[in-house]
Amino acid sequence: MGKQARARVLGDHQAMAIARNIRVSPRKLNLVAQQIRGKKVDRALNELTFSEKRIAGVVKKALQSAIANAENNHDLDVDDLVVKEASVGKNLLLRRFHARARGNAGGIEKFFSQITIVVEENREEKKEVVKPVKGKAKAKTKSAGKAPAKKPAAKSKKEAA
Numbered sequence: 001m002g003k004q005a006r007a008r009v010l011g012d013h014q015a016m017a018i019a020r021n022i023r024v025s026p027r028k029l030n031l032v033a034q035q036i037r038g039k040k041v042d043r044a045l046n047e048l049t050f051s052e053k054r055i056a057g058v059v060k061k062a063l064q065s066a067i068a069n070a071e072n073n074h075d076l077d078v079d080d081l082v083v084k085e086a087s088v089g090k091n092l093l094l095r096r097f098h099a100r101a102r103g104n105a106g107g108i109e110k111f112f113s114q115i116t117i118v119v120e121e122n123r124e125e126k127k128e129v130v131k132p133v134k135g136k137a138k139a140k141t142k143s144a145g146k147a148p149a150k151k152p153a154a155k156s157k158k159e160a161a
Contacts, residue, residue, distance in 0.1 A: 013121040014084065015070035019062035019114060024055045026088050026113040032059050033086040033115060041067055041081040041119060059086075059115060066117045076121040084120040088113055 010016055022029060032053050036044035041063070048060040063083070070076040092112040097105040 010118065011120075012074070013076065014118055015066055015074050015076060016116065016118045017062050017066035017069055018116045019058060019065075021091055022055065022058055022113050022115065023110075024058075024113060025111040026090050028053075029055055029059070029113045029115060030088045032056050033088050036063065036083050036117075037086050039083055041078065041083060044083050059117075062115055062117050063119075066119045070119050070121070076119075077123075080121045080123050081119045082122045083117065085116070085118040087116045089116070090114075 032048070032051065032055055035047050035051065036059070039047070044063060045060065048056045048063065067078060067081060070081055071078050090111070091114045094110040094112070096108040096110060098108055100106045
């Protein structure tokens with residue numbers, strides 16, 4: 001007699017993970033999120049591993065969580081996963097102050113943010129490429145038109161005199 005389950009927001013071939021209360025401003029976190037948007041999962045993990053940004057480790061953990069959700073909860077193939085969406089949002093805001101001259105205070109805001117990563121299974125079906133037969137292709141190009149005319153050779157100084 002518990003609550004009914006919420007309807008699934010994502011499609012059947014998608015999985016999601018959210019990392020909340022990350023101690024970095026959303027503006028800085030978005031720089032790291034831009035690096036992985038639209039890329040294959042293995043490539044995105046490599047970029048986060050070797051990124052020089054401090055927060056890349058937290059984003060990597062969130063991406064690994066999304067991959068694990070896709071594999072364990074939704075039975076998706078890990079090799080076909082692509083980062084469909086990496087959205088960044090605001091979270092908490094700590095307000096602090098810094099003592100200034102003559103009894104005044106300067107405000108300091110310490111931002112927190114969150115990142116939502118959605119991975120999608122993107123199966124690439126291999127298409128057979130039909131290569132033209134070499135003999136026929138050459139015959140078509142020859143019959144299509146004449147070869148371009150050659151430019152007349154420049155006259156040498158002896159001929160001009």
